[in-house]
Amino acid sequence: MQNSLIKQEKKLGYIFSFPIVFLVFIIIGLPSIYTFIISFTNKRIGYSYHFVGVDNYLRIFKDPTYWLVLRNTFIYTVSCIVLKLVLGFAFAMLLNEKFKGRGFVRVSMLVPWAIPGMVAAHTWRWMYNDQYGIINVILKNIGFIDSPILWLSDRNIALISVIIVNIWRGIPFFLFSILGGLQTIDTQLYDAAKVDGANVVKRFLNVTVPSIAPVLTITTLLSTIWTFNDFDNIWLITGGGPLNASSVISTYTYSTAFISNQMGRALAVSISIIPILVILLIIANKMIGSNESDR
Amino acid sequence: MRKFILVLVSLAMGVSLFANGAKEAESQKLVFWDKSEYVQAYNEQSKAHFEEFCEANGIEGEYIIIPPNDLKQKLLASIEAGNPPDIIVTDDFSAKQYAGMGQLLSVDSVTNAIDFTQTGKNIASVQNGNYIVPMCVMAPGFYIRSDKWEEKGLDLPTTWEELFETAKIVNDPENGFYALGYPMGASGGGDAESMCRSIILSFGGVPIDENGNVTINSPETLEALKFIASLYTEGLCPPSAITWDDMGNNTAYTAGSVGVIQNSGSVFSQLKEEYPDLLEKTAITSYPSGPYGTYIPTGGNVFCVFKNGSSNDMALKYVEYFFEKDFYENLLTEMQGMWQPTIDGVTDNDFWKDPANAGWLAASQNGVPNTYPAPVTDLTTLSFSEQLCVKAIQQIVLNGVDPQKALDDLEQSFKDVLGQ
Numbered sequence: 001m002q003n004s005l006i007k008q009e010k011k012l013g014y015i016f017s018f019p020i021v022f023l024v025f026i027i028i029g030l031p032s033i034y035t036f037i038i039s040f041t042n043k044r045i046g047y048s049y050h051f052v053g054v055d056n057y058l059r060i061f062k063d064p065t066y067w068l069v070l071r072n073t074f075i076y077t078v079s080c081i082v083l084k085l086v087l088g089f090a091f092a093m094l095l096n097e098k099f100k101g102r103g104f105v106r107v108s109m110l111v112p113w114a115i116p117g118m119v120a121a122h123t124w125r126w127m128y129n130d131q132y133g134i135i136n137v138i139l140k141n142i143g144f145i146d147s148p149i150l151w152l153s154d155r156n157i158a159l160i161s162v163i164i165v166n167i168w169r170g171i172p173f174f175l176f177s178i179l180g181g182l183q184t185i186d187t188q189l190y191d192a193a194k195v196d197g198a199n200v201v202k203r204f205l206n207v208t209v210p211s212i213a214p215v216l217t218i219t220t221l222l223s224t225i226w227t228f229n230d231f232d233n234i235w236l237i238t239g240g241g242p243l244n245a246s247s248v249i250s251t252y253t254y255s256t257a258f259i260s261n262q263m264g265r266a267l268a269v270s271i272s273i274i275p276i277l278v279i280l281l282i283i284a285n286k287m288i289g290s291n292e293s294d295r
Numbered sequence: 296m297r298k299f300i301l302v303l304v305s306l307a308m309g310v311s312l313f314a315n316g317a318k319e320a321e322s323q324k325l326v327f328w329d330k331s332e333y334v335q336a337y338n339e340q341s342k343a344h345f346e347e348f349c350e351a352n353g354i355e356g357e358y359i360i361i362p363p364n365d366l367k368q369k370l371l372a373s374i375e376a377g378n379p380p381d382i383i384v385t386d387d388f389s390a391k392q393y394a395g396m397g398q399l400l401s402v403d404s405v406t407n408a409i410d411f412t413q414t415g416k417n418i419a420s421v422q423n424g425n426y427i428v429p430m431c432v433m434a435p436g437f438y439i440r441s442d443k444w445e446e447k448g449l450d451l452p453t454t455w456e457e458l459f460e461t462a463k464i465v466n467d468p469e470n471g472f473y474a475l476g477y478p479m480g481a482s483g484g485g486d487a488e489s490m491c492r493s494i495i496l497s498f499g500g501v502p503i504d505e506n507g508n509v510t511i512n513s514p515e516t517l518e519a520l521k522f523i524a525s526l527y528t529e530g531l532c533p534p535s536a537i538t539w540d541d542m543g544n545n546t547a548y549t550a551g552s553v554g555v556i557q558n559s560g561s562v563f564s565q566l567k568e569e570y571p572d573l574l575e576k577t578a579i580t581s582y583p584s585g586p587y588g589t590y591i592p593t594g595g596n597v598f599c600v601f602k603n604g605s606s607n608d609m610a611l612k613y614v615e616y617f618f619e620k621d622f623y624e625n626l627l628t629e630m631q632g633m634w635q636p637t638i639d640g641v642t643d644n645d646f647w648k649d650p651a652n653a654g655w656l657a658a659s660q661n662g663v664p665n666t667y668p669a670p671v672t673d674l675t676t677l678s679f680s681e682q683l684c685v686k687a688i689q690q691i692v693l694n695g696v697d698p699q700k701a702l703d704d705l706e707q708s709f710k711d712v713l714g715q
Contacts, residue, residue, distance in 0.1 A: 243694065
């Protein structure tokens with residue numbers, strides 16, 4: 001009797017799950033399969049196409065631009081994440097303390113995140129302008145530079161310029177996630193540590209960090225995936241230029257697909273990074289799982 | 296459970312039948328993706344004219360303004376989705392690629408009904424058929440700050456060599472003034488590639504010959520590439536000009552920070568409207584010449600009608616309606632010389648009798664196609680819109696690549712695009 005009830009419940013579970021599984025398959029599964037197939041063709045939009053085997057993959061792996069773009073993607077992702085984490089943590093610690101005007105400062109810190117990405121990108125682009133941009137004007141007026149810095153035109157600086165914008169936009173996410181975590185820490189833990197003779201650094205390392213470790217993990221992993229796939233920030237500020245110096249995988253894929261109309265090759269580029277994203281997702285999944293089992 | 300599923304399926308079928316019925320009852324819709332123009336009056340008048348047409352014909356109209364740099368991406372996505380707009384206005388070199396893709400509807404009915412000028416026919420000409428309607432010619436001019444050259448006691452340059460030598464004298468970067476303002480960013484626009492090709496041709500180089508063969512790798516092209524690169528390496532252009540898009544030179548010239556630009560009448564119309572003092576200090580002449588003469592790649596805006604659009608007949612009818620004499624003549628005047636006509640009988644008025652405007656009209660008749668002397672096909676025009684020459688110059692200036700190596704790579708890029 002009990003077994004048949006369990007079986008019936010299982011069946012009902014499958015039936016109720018089917019629509020969502022089907023929907024996910026239609027929305028994500030089918031396009032993914034189609035993308036995978038097209039990556040083995042010479043597809044250009046508006047023209048007929050045929051299978052070319054692994055030719056697209058061989059071409060991109062032989063192309064120095066692909067490796068430059070991949071290198072840029074890693075530099076962009078790692079530097080943005082590290083700096084957003086460090087600065088976000090520092091600001092969160094600061095804003096966790098009581099001081100006059102704390103509410104106002106907290107709201108102000110949300111501004112970069114609240115501004116639409118397009119508006120922010122165009123504003124930064126204007127500020128970075130070597131001739132009229134406010135950044136160069138200020139640096140020149142305080143005597144820091146003699147000639148303007150080519151924020152968007154120098155191939156050694158363009159990537160740094162877009163990294164700065166990503167950090168500026170991304171700090172609030174880290175800040176408020178970590179701040180939320182800090183506010184859940186029981187103050188008695190700090191009191192106990194003090195009694196045990198722990199100094200500020202030890203209290204930070206042994207109380208604060210372990211207490212908000214789950215928050216740090218999730219925030220960092222989510223932000224890593226978003227930053228790895230960031231597109232609008234770079235496309236709107238530098239267009240990936242000059243000569244792909246600030247191009248990352250997402251902008252390179254887009255320009256190969258829609259500017260050069262090489263859809264097959266572009267999809268091969270995007271498929272080639274799936275293993276990296278899958279590894280990130282597996283790590284994320286494991287960490288979320290271990291955090292939950294720790295509770 | 297079965298009953299539940301039966302009811303659910305019946306409901307879904309009912310809803311879909313109702314939706315189909317509603318769709319059939321919908322009125323015909325004409326979708327027009329217009330180019331956002333530098334002169335705002337164009338989009339306002341174009342929209343009003345389109346809406347008037349739709350109302351008169353009892354159809355629903357959707358007018359969307361799209362920046363030129365975004366059009367290609369949006370259009371390719373819509374073609375792939377099988378849902379392109381009915382009509383677009385775009386640059387002639389982009390339109391020729393869509394014609395080559397087999398996406399466009401023949402415009403015989405329009406070209407039979409309207410007598411286009413030879414210049415108009417030239418910018419709409421494409422090897423594989425009659426798919427493009429020329430809307431306007433946009434002849435480029437050579438804008439030079441005559442006051443700056445006079446200040447130094449210099450004559451205005453008539454050759455590239457003279458331009459280079461006098462620019463060195465006029466150049467004053469310490470005070471924020473650069474002699475030249477040539478954009479060289481691979482942003483998708485046509486200004487930079489057009490400028491490169493005009494110099495290559497006037498130095499005797501030929502990117503693609505009249506038989507469609509890639510012939511760019513020659514000593515003449517090499518000299519041209521070295522010359523163009525020297526404009527940047529010698530500091531005659533603002534350092535960031537190497538990444539400017541097509542708006543960069545307009546902005547720099549109207550801000551008074553550069554002395555020479557090559558641009559269509561867009562800057563002329565803006566100077567007339569907003570900077571009359573600067574216009575007085577500006578001379579607009581023909582391009583300088585090189586050892587092999589002067590070449591002015593000239594294009595324009597064109598109409599395309601997509602065969603997979605939903606209202607083919609209405610789209611063709613609207614394109615014909617656009618050239619209604621009073622509207623078109625008035626629109627050209629509003630464009631302040633930026634546009635030159637593609638039909639006869641609209642220049643017999645005070646505006647075009649003004650020598651300043653008449654100069655643009657004459658210039659529009661002396662240009663060569665952007666891909667000259669190559670046959671006009673989707674691939675030769677793709678080689679133009681891919682900005683291959685621009686990228687070669689960027690390699691020399693930004694990466695310090697040897698010019699001959701950059702030229703060898705450029706030749707290979709041309710061959711890749713043309714499948715040779």
